[in-house]
Amino acid sequence: MMMEKVDLGLSLGLNSSQNHLPSSTPSPSFPLHQKPQWTNLLSPSVEEARPILKGIDVNRKPGVERVLEEEEEEGASSPDSTLSSLSGKRSERDPFCNTEVHQLERTSSKGVSDEEDGEGSRKKLRLSKEQSAVLEECFKEHNTLNPKQKIALAKQLNLRPRQVEVWFQNRRARTKLKQTEVDCEYLKRWCERLTEENRRLQKEVAELRALKLLSPMQMPVSMMPPTTLTMCPSCQRVISPSNSSTTATAATSSSPANHQHHHLFPGVAHSNPTWAMAPFGAAYLNQSS
DNA sequence: GAACGAGAGAACATTACGTCA
DNA sequence: AATGACGTAATGTTCTCTCGT
Numbered sequence: 001m002m003m004e005k006v007d008l009g010l011s012l013g014l015n016s017s018q019n020h021l022p023s024s025t026p027s028p029s030f031p032l033h034q035k036p037q038w039t040n041l042l043s044p045s046v047e048e049a050r051p052i053l054k055g056i057d058v059n060r061k062p063g064v065e066r067v068l069e070e071e072e073e074e075g076a077s078s079p080d081s082t083l084s085s086l087s088g089k090r091s092e093r094d095p096f097c098n099t100e101v102h103q104l105e106r107t108s109s110k111g112v113s114d115e116e117d118g119e120g121s122r123k124k125l126r127l128s129k130e131q132s133a134v135l136e137e138c139f140k141e142h143n144t145l146n147p148k149q150k151i152a153l154a155k156q157l158n159l160r161p162r163q164v165e166v167w168f169q170n171r172r173a174r175t176k177l178k179q180t181e182v183d184c185e186y187l188k189r190w191c192e193r194l195t196e197e198n199r200r201l202q203k204e205v206a207e208l209r210a211l212k213l214l215s216p217m218q219m220p221v222s223m224m225p226p227t228t229l230t231m232c233p234s235c236q237r238v239i240s241p242s243n244s245s246t247t248a249t250a251a252t253s254s255s256p257a258n259h260q261h262h263h264l265f266p267g268v269a270h271s272n273p274t275w276a277m278a279p280f281g282a283a284y285l286n287q288s289s
Numbered sequence: 290g291a292a293c294g295a296g297a298g299a300a301c302a303t304t305a306c307g308t309c310a
Numbered sequence: 311a312a313t314g315a316c317g318t319a320a321t322g323t324t325c326t327c328t329c330g331t
Contacts, residue, residue, distance in 0.1 A: 123306080123319095123320095124305070124306040124307065124318080124319050124320070125306095125319070125320095126306090126307065126308090126318085126319080127318095127319080144298090144299080162320090163319080163320090165298095166319065166320060166321090167318095167319080168299095169299075169300080169301095169320095170318065170319070170320085172299080172300080173300075173301075173302095174317095174318085176300085176301095
């Protein structure tokens with residue numbers, strides 16, 4: 001399970017604001033929805049990777065056959081297909097989506113000849129290691145592609161733009177899945193910690209209650225409780241009218257008269273103070289455990 | 290300027306194929 | 311050789327955003 005042949009580089013950013021989870025990874029360098037602002041069509045790293053593309057196989061035989069068919073197919077089979085996306089309004093306003101790009105897209109389909117047997121059968125073509133490596137490099141740079149980048153990359157790898165698009169989609173999904181797993185694990189551990197903390201506090205409360213029951217004569221002075229010891233029914237904190245140093249360090253006051261809930265974190269109703277103050281992240285958890 | 294529809298792209302869910310133990 | 315698990319390419323659907331009217 002979860003065996004990985006390739007390190008997915010899970011530092012890759014997920015937009016943590018999307019899943020509303022405390023991100024356990026460094027803040028993403030590029031949120032998923034963020035449109036990449038590539039100034040260069042291809043990153044230097046990709047250019048560096050170009051030599052390894054020698055003799056790229058690409059699961060297909062070169063040729064121009066089926067180019068026309070593919071155009072039709074791409075334009076109709078999927079609503080988000082590249083060609084259809086280029087033919088709409090967006091192509092008119094997007095500087096990347098001009099005729100040149102369209103042309104590129106068309107020509108980049110050359111040499112691609114999947115689904116030769118047609119009849120709706122879909123052939124799954126495995127990408128070569130070289131292709132995957134280049135795609136990975138690009139993904140590290142930006143996890144989304146604009147049409148021009150997509151076409152250029154497809155051309156470079158001798159793939160259809162749609163394939164590049166799909167690869168990026170699937171790659172984003174894999175990244176998110178991994179991140180979710182990490183977040184889940186983190187929350188699990190955090191929950192365990194809170195449970196343990198709760199247990200400890202309950203025990204403490206029980207002890208304090210026991211102390212309260214003892215008569216003052218039986219109790220050493222050092223163990224004398226505050227004159228009145230009450231517990232807030234909501235947050236279960238021990239409230240002392242005279243001594244607020246231990247139970248309400250960050251609170252304005254914890255005396256019963258003006259004890260207010262959640263004054264520690266204005267605007268955060270019923271949030272756990274510990275949770276709210278915690279610097280989220282697996283690093284923190286690891287560090288503090 | 291608000292409302293509405295269309296187009297595009299990304300996310301998401303699912304299917305299907307290739308590989309390997 | 312058969313088979314099930316797994317990874318992943320590919321497909322279909324839904325959601326969100328932007329733009330034009």
